[in-house]
Amino acid sequence: MKKEIGSEFWTVEQTAKKQHLFNAFKRNQRFFLSGRTALEYLIKNIKETNHIKKAYLPSYCCHSMIQPFLDNNIEVTFYDVLVEENKLMIKVDPNVECDLFYSIQYFGFVDEQLNEFVKKTKQQGKLIVEDATHSLFTTKAFHTEADYVFASLRKWTGLPGGALVWSKETLGDPVSKTDPNKAYIEKREAAYRLKRRYIEGEPIEKNTFLTLFDEAEQILGKDYRGYGCGQEIKEQIEHLDIAKIIKKRQENAAFLCGKLRFCEGIELLYKAVKQDDCPLFVPIIVKKHQRDPLRVFLIQQNIYCPIHWPISPMHKLNVRTETLYKNTLSLVCDQRYDTEDMASIVDAIIQFFERK
Known part of the structure; x- marks a missing residue:
């Protein structure tokens, strides 16, 4: 076995017993290809019944979470997330006008900073979308006041894709494309197989699977919208250890x-x-x-x-x-x-x- 720490996964931790974590929230639920796919779907679902012109996002976030808003002609403004006194601090301006507030709990550490603002935002009648990707396996995966919640599973384990959406409201048809992005999934699965062989000691050149991972990300970046989650990945999600x-x-x-x-x-x-x-x-x-x-x-x-x-x-x-x-x-x-x-x-x- 080669000894490396980090980089892309090569395994998915599975258990024989079906897990019910993702059914416990008692909300409408959908599965999608990726986190950005899930967010883009949510935005479209929201726009069917709400007039959304401006979203308020944290300054500290991945560009792939900004892109779906811009792709749907929604103006984005940012609240500051920064380091003060050696701590991560969130600075939300309650006077900023917005139709949608986007919340993140960072890195899987339960943080109460946003609680009061989320409550006040809810009282003002604004929509709250929570990105629970980082907080998914904490005891408080998301704020109970959130109207919509989504999370990517790929960050946590060696799944080639998979994201979840929950809502208090009825969700529309999940996708326009019935199959997952096969080119993307196949690239990632091939890369996982090669990395597993590499880790197990076979003479595999690292650039072989690193190139495949990079090519898969390029495919997703160009074509992320409207894809559901394949049944095989969904079953893997439901049997995660x-x-x-x-x-x-x-x-x-x-x-x-x-x-x-x-x-x-x-x-x-x-x-x-x-x-x-x-x-x-x-x-x-x-x-x-x-x-x-x-x-x-x-x-x-x-x-x-x-x-x-x-x-x-x-x-x-x-x-x-x-x-x-x-x-x-x-x-x-x-x-x-x-x-x-x-x-x-x-x-x-x-x-x-x-x-x-």
């Missing part, structure tokens, strides 16, 4: 937080893992503009930690909100790994700063 996912992530993230809490070169955005959390990643702020050099050093140790998120022309940032993008690194803590792997991450980070 959720208990394992939560347990391993909590253990791994707690180890990272405990060992890195006093590392002078970084700041943890979340200092500890609570019982209600289920971390997607452990985000850190790297001091003195050392994020990119640290990331390169980790790659040299076969540790691949993503950046959330690349800045796109769709983002409208200021100096303070841009700083978050430029200095944040997401440490891997998922269910593929154990504390020995987390110790490798810690040792590599400490070694990097000791060299300075």
Whole structure:
């Protein structure tokens, strides 16, 4: 077995017993190809009964979540998400006019900052769309006041696709295209198979599957609208080993937080893992503009930690909100790994700063 930490998955954690997590919300539910597909569907569904001209989004988000609004001729304005006193802070202006408020709980750490504003926004009669991708496996996956909720499953496990939508209101026909984007799915599945063989020690060239993953993302970027979720992926979603996912992530993230809490070169955005959390990643702020050099050093140790998120022309940032993008690194803590792997991450980070 090759020893690498991070990058794309190659396994899907399954259990024989069907899981009922996604049926427990007692809301209208639909399955889609991807998170952006789900969001685009929600926007269209909302526009059938509501006049939506302006959406209020967090400054800290993936460009793929901005795109569906622009594709549906909805103006986007942003509230600030930034770092203050070494914590992630959300600054919502209650006086901003909008028809739709977009909420995110970040990285699978339960955060109560948005609660009051969500309640006030609801009282004003505005629609609330919550992106529960990061908070999906926490004890509070989303605000009860949310009108619409969606979440991508692909970020959590080796599924080639899959996203969920819930609503308090009746949802319209789920898709215009009955089949998933086969070109996209087939590319990702082929890449997963090759990476699995690579990890198992076969002489597979890494660029072979990395190219396939990249090609799949290009396909999705060009053709993401109107696709449902294939039955095979839906069944995989319904049989995810959720208990394992939560347990391993909590253990791994707690180890990272405990060992890195006093590392002078970084700041943890979340200092500890609570019982209600289920971390997607452990985000850190790297001091003195050392994020990119640290990331390169980790790659040299076969540790691949993503950046959330690349800045796109769709983002409208200021100096303070841009700083978050430029200095944040997401440490891997998922269910593929154990504390020995987390110790490798810690040792590599400490070694990097000791060299300075």
